[in-house]
Amino acid sequence: LKAEKLAYLYSPHFPYFVHVNKKGSVRLLRGTFYFWKNKISKSDLMFFTGDSQAQTIEGQYEISDLVLDFAKKHNVKLIVTLGGYRMEAKDKPNVIAAATNSELLNKALEAKAMLSPLESPIVGTAGLILGLSRFKKVSAICLLGETRGYLPDPRAAKSVLEVLRTILNLDVDLAGLEEEIAKAEKIVTRLQKIEEKRILQTEEMRKEEDKKVSYIS
Structure with missing residues (x-):
């Protein structure tokens, strides 16, 4: 979308x-707000992304609250958290999907999302923003893509974005994700082969140990 900082x-x-760039300059970790002007309709978008989650419980609440206040200041009507x-x-x-009201949740379900399991916690900023938005009187929804969890997962990202663009009625081309999906699958396949080799080596070592004769004297 080519949103602007x-x-x-x-x-x-x-x-x-701190992060150090190629020229040796440094910067603190931070979150960044972006703005995208919709030239077709009045549904402009604001994005927030960060280098890291807050490392404390207090920080999680504080940053979630700051994000909500910034959104309210700029007249944001709907907040979507992703994870x-x-x-x-x-x-x-x-x-x-989980949402602050049934109307919003139904939109997600119509876009082929699934209900969040009962009593399933949504951890971190994605969940806290959803919970705190009630106090700010802003509608909010959280969309979570099924993922392995230990690697970047463009397949999960694509599924989430497909639901999101339906909810927001956006015309966004996701074809560029296919190349990233192919790269990710190659990495997973390589890791699986390494793990299979490790298991085989462990089994062979165990068999060799079993062959050894022990004496008690």
Whole structure:
């Protein structure tokens, strides 16, 4: 969408190190707000992404509250948080949805999302923003893509974005994700082969140990 940077969010609750670029310059970890002007309709978009989650419980609440206040200041009417749902997807990853009102949740279900399991916690900023939005009187929904959880997962991202563009009625081309999906699958296949080799070596070592004769004297 080629959104433009709008503002930065800094916090002492982010990890205590700096990023160093190729020229040797450094910067603190931060969150970044972006703005996209919709030239077709009045549904403009604001994005927030960060280098890291806050490292403390207090920080999680503080940053979530700051994000909501910034959104309210800019007259945001709907907040969507995105994240992952730890589950191995055999085929196309499902999208799990939770929302602050039934109308919004129904839109997600119509877009082929699934209800969040009962009593299933949504951890971190994605969940807290959803919960705190009630106090700010802003509608909010959370979309979670089924993912392995230990690697970037463009397949899960694509599933989430397909639901999101339906909810927001956006014309967004997701074809560019196919290349990333192919790269991710190659990495997973390579890791699986390494794990299979490790298991085989462990089994062979165990068999060799079993062959050894022990004496008690």
